[in-house]
Amino acid sequence: MIRVRGLNKRFGRLQVLRDLDLEIEPSRVTAILGPNGAGKTTLIKSILGLVKPDAGEIRVGGVRVNGDGAYRRDIGYMPQIPRYPENLTVEEILHMIQDLRGQFDDLDTELVDAFDLGPQLRKPFKHLSGGTRQRVSAVIAFLFRPRILFLDEPTAGLDPVASSALKDKILRERAAGRTIVLTSHVMSEVEELADMVVYILDGTVQFEESVTGLLERTGEPNLERAMARMMLRVVA
Amino acid sequence: MNTLKITKYQLKDAARSKWVVLYALFFLAATDALFRFGGTGERVVLSLMNVVLLVIPLTSIVLGAMFLYGSREYIELLLSQPIERRTLFHGLFAGLALPLASAFAVGVAIPFLYHGAFSGAATTPLLLLLGTGVLLTVIFVALAFIIALATDDRIKGLGIALAVWLFLATAYDGIVLAIIHLFGEYPLQKPVIVLSLLNPVDLGRILLLLQLEASALMGFTGAVFRRFFGSGLGAVITTAALFAWLAIPFALGRRAFARKNF
Numbered sequence: 001m002i003r004v005r006g007l008n009k010r011f012g013r014l015q016v017l018r019d020l021d022l023e024i025e026p027s028r029v030t031a032i033l034g035p036n037g038a039g040k041t042t043l044i045k046s047i048l049g050l051v052k053p054d055a056g057e058i059r060v061g062g063v064r065v066n067g068d069g070a071y072r073r074d075i076g077y078m079p080q081i082p083r084y085p086e087n088l089t090v091e092e093i094l095h096m097i098q099d100l101r102g103q104f105d106d107l108d109t110e111l112v113d114a115f116d117l118g119p120q121l122r123k124p125f126k127h128l129s130g131g132t133r134q135r136v137s138a139v140i141a142f143l144f145r146p147r148i149l150f151l152d153e154p155t156a157g158l159d160p161v162a163s164s165a166l167k168d169k170i171l172r173e174r175a176a177g178r179t180i181v182l183t184s185h186v187m188s189e190v191e192e193l194a195d196m197v198v199y200i201l202d203g204t205v206q207f208e209e210s211v212t213g214l215l216e217r218t219g220e221p222n223l224e225r226a227m228a229r230m231m232l233r234v235v236a
Numbered sequence: 237m238n239t240l241k242i243t244k245y246q247l248k249d250a251a252r253s254k255w256v257v258l259y260a261l262f263f264l265a266a267t268d269a270l271f272r273f274g275g276t277g278e279r280v281v282l283s284l285m286n287v288v289l290l291v292i293p294l295t296s297i298v299l300g301a302m303f304l305y306g307s308r309e310y311i312e313l314l315l316s317q318p319i320e321r322r323t324l325f326h327g328l329f330a331g332l333a334l335p336l337a338s339a340f341a342v343g344v345a346i347p348f349l350y351h352g353a354f355s356g357a358a359t360t361p362l363l364l365l366l367g368t369g370v371l372l373t374v375i376f377v378a379l380a381f382i383i384a385l386a387t388d389d390r391i392k393g394l395g396i397a398l399a400v401w402l403f404l405a406t407a408y409d410g411i412v413l414a415i416i417h418l419f420g421e422y423p424l425q426k427p428v429i430v431l432s433l434l435n436p437v438d439l440g441r442i443l444l445l446l447q448l449e450a451s452a453l454m455g456f457t458g459a460v461f462r463r464f465f466g467s468g469l470g471a472v473i474t475t476a477a478l479f480a481w482l483a484i485p486f487a488l489g490r491r492a493f494a495r496k497n498f
Contacts, residue, residue, distance in 0.1 A: 009497075011497070045312075045497075045498065048315070048316050049315065050312055050315050050316065050497070050498040051497045051498065052495060052496075052497055067321075067494075068320070069315075069317075069318045069319055069320050069321075070318055071318075072316060072317060072318040072319075073318040075316065077313070077316035079309065079312060079313060079316070081309050082309065082313065083307075083308075083309035083310050083313070084310055084313070085245065085246070085248075085249035085307075085310060086249065086253070086306075087248075087249045087250075087251075087252035087253055088245065088248060088249055092245070092248070096241075096245045097317065099241050099245075100238055100241055100242070100314070100317055100319060101317060101318065124252075137313075140313075
């Protein structure tokens, strides 16, 4: 579904991505893990075309990412920090994105109900709490039923109710055959949601394995301990 | 098509923002006050000129840069949609320059209307003032784009924006004067003309003064312009140079936007 070959990106003196190769399989949940500054967000932003790589090739569904934005029609994106025009209401923001995409039908508004966003719809964006902004951002990511979803720390800042609702949604969409890529620092969450784990350190993929494979191979009872063991091995 | 849609939502957002309203009210109050101090239409235009040449570059470049830094995440979100960068740039640019330019134009025009000075002797100078103000707005919004795209550090960006404004709107004249003073023995007409062409604020001033026939206020550069080109050709050249000032930063800003890592 997504193929990355020899991706390099440097910001000033900092080499953020280093000959990164990655293959993301369709119809699965892939978790991209790694410490802060490892290059996770830069990788996702490169795939979205927000960051222009210095070298390397990215293909999404066979289409090479080269500046033409049409492939993003298939993609939903939930960023770490969502922000929209301050004075527009949630309703207007949702309408704006539909307007820009030219798609007003066949929308997935399941999350509006699951998050109980009804009472917030007429509030201007600047009056929304961090958690509500995050929920609006999740609604927009799923709204157009994209085949591929990028969720950057999707549950950070959500209360347990919203967080559970979002996780249920992710699992339902996975069952419906969508390709989902997420980042998270919470290992129990990754264990619950992900099929595959990709571990990035210093801008390259250190290992790429299924969650079950990882548990079996390390013999640890949960993903957190399995990851800890693998990370120590990488350092050594 | 998408350009217009982006602009539409920008305008909707701007219409509810207090900055744009305050900006319009500022020009309204200034123009009204000048009328009340007993000015006729033409004299009000002349007095407004100095306000326009100082305030428009400042607000356009500072509010422009502030807007772009504040919209960083919003721009990222729009770019994650199937939208081309060029389209988004055009939409954002129009959505930023239009509210600023219209706030200025409306704020100045309304007092002229209700003081009954809109038509008559002041019409041409007023339209020229409005035109120059709009051009300067667009030019300094383009400069704001270049600055905000060049550095991700908001404080540094705003500092550069202020420095550019200070240089073009105030320090530049001092430098020109210093050059004239230092090299007074040499023929300076041509170098001074070139120096004025390099500063959009100077160009705006010369363009207005050539038409207002206010030679006393014209200063050295304006006088040289008139002697060298006459009022008619001088106006053509300054206008052409202003449009070049519009086109070049716009193109540079668009190129920077196309290459930017968000």
